[in-house]
Amino acid sequence: MKKFKRILSYTFLSIATIISIYPFFWMVVSSTNASVDVTRGRQLPGTHLIENLTNLFDQVNIVTALTNSAIIAVLSTFLTLLIASLAGYGFEMYRSRGKDIAFNILLLSMMIPFAAIMVPLYRLFGRISHTAPLIGLDTLAAAFLPTITTAFFIFFFRQNTKMFPKDLIEAGRIDGLTELGIFFRIYMPTMKTTYAAAAIIAFMNSWNNFLWPLVVLQSPGKQTIPLLISNLGSSYSPDYGMIMSAITIATLPTALVFFFMQKHFVAGMMGSVKG
């Protein structure tokens, strides 16, 4: 009976695994096939990988797009973590009268869809373009600045901070650390797993972000990877093999980030659930 149960659960898990891995398998396989074979649904690896890659590198500037995406993703992840963790820490650790009201209002902001604030935001960036061209329209900074303080990450850090032992703060104060010193020297190292989990989510969000970069990044030299892939699919007779190889390349960085931080990610997510 026990054995039967085991077989059953393994069968179920195997099916679930196949369902979740299959799209990736198909993506990789298709990147080695010619466009005609992709439309025919060929499931076996082909011999067109080199040809697809050559076409891709000839036709579009994928290196620039990767660099732009990397700059945006890294900077936005760094700033998001810094700002959101400071805010989350503050909300949880310090006592102040309007704190909970402020936090609730912040959470409410999660309910406003991005499309609703896009036009005003665009106007705003259009206005500051004249006075501060470094962060105005069509700059990489404009692509990530609106996303670096999201209610989600502040909430995420606040929840996790509940697990942080308050005694450590007292100990730090007795040893003469300033409040910021406590944050940087005690809180940050202790909450490594939380930072790792947040980093993966922030990196992925930023790497895959499409709508906002689409409207603010206008010149081809500023293109990010999702914008580039969107362009590839726009022709009347798209080259699916080439598109699939571009998508495979675009997926690699997030996959790598996840693999390297997987251990911390799982621990960090567990933390937020327990809290």
Added chain:
Amino acid sequence: MKKVVFMILTIMMVAVLVACGNGDEDSVDDQEANDETEGTTNGEGEAITAWAWDPNFNIRALELADQAYDGEVDLELEIIENAQDDIVQRLNTSLSSGTTQGMPNIVLIEDYRAQSFLQAYPDAFYPLTDYIDVDAFADYKIETTSLDGEQYGLPFDTGVAGLYIRTDYLEEAGYSVDDVQDITWAEYIQIGVDIKEATGNNMLTQDPSDLGLIRMMIQSAGTWYFEDDGSTPNLANNPALEAAMQAYRELMEANIVSMVSDWSQFVGAFNDGDVASVPTGNWITPSITAEESQSGNWAVVPFPKLEVEGATNVTNLGGSSWYVLNSDGKEAAATFLANTFGSNEMFYQDLIDEIGAIGTYLPGMQGEAFEEGHEFFDGQSIVADFSEWTEAIPAVNYGMHTYAIDDILAVELQNYLNDKELTDVLEDAQSQAETQLR
């Protein structure tokens, strides 16, 4: 200690901004360069930018136009490739926020969407009436690219439709190409049934969420989803739409349709030889000829017609036109378009030779390039045929909401296939459209 930490933080923030700034130096320079050239002509020539989609088609057309340009004003054309949906999103965001910064001078817009832009942003586009000879273009294009008597778009490619059909399958079923010239949908269905019996292959593919076939059918009969004003829905008492829905249902019931759910399956079906015909716009030619093993087995014949008053064997699917944004550089952009797409007959020969793009500028639609036989289509001069049909496409006003009606009708069409009464189907669609688009 506090001060030190604050200092470090400040330095970090500054460093971050500078890091972004470094990557952006070009853009600052570009802006300055733009500021200098805006409205004036310096030694280098005035810089204009153009947005379009599809590198093998529209982008190539712009490149050829850039080479063909021989106007007096020196121009530097920068061509930027954007997906069509991305252009729509960017234009909408930018025009509704009233910021034209970073927008191009020339932009390509699909004809079905043109009126929604022209009517929603009345001052955003620059009239080309004084730059081109409006009468020199195919009638049906003018209808969709103008508003209140002003010509805003420079008509570009035709989406003239034909029936691509497999001659070898026809022969197996006992037909010849002559038997499928100028047929009706009823005849088409009969042939489809015979082909399926003889070869086992379906006649065509359909994507239930894409009503392209219905749109082609009703335009061939000279009507559209809207009255002539482009805003009053014309669904309930529209004989052509009624006939189109009936033909659609008969196709489905004859069991000669392969269902597909996206573009790649659509292309895959005819590349694989699973279907005997493809009724669609001429821009599908490169996808058909991509499967070289089928060379010599295809022909293009006129689109089947509905059996209603005013029905013809010519229609259109898709197609787009060039627009000039009403911002600095508009005169230069308009001059460029008028000099190339607007008047250069030789340039239209190049468009055919190099990319197979059929324009809608009538004086440009003749000559050697148009008469040449196409090997893949067994020597048929498909370009000449398409050009001839283009001139006869019935002009209709696509209005502002073609795709909104598509969404409504797609649902009602399924209800009709599930045995809901046709009059109820169309009346429900009509009232839904009236409520939604009020």
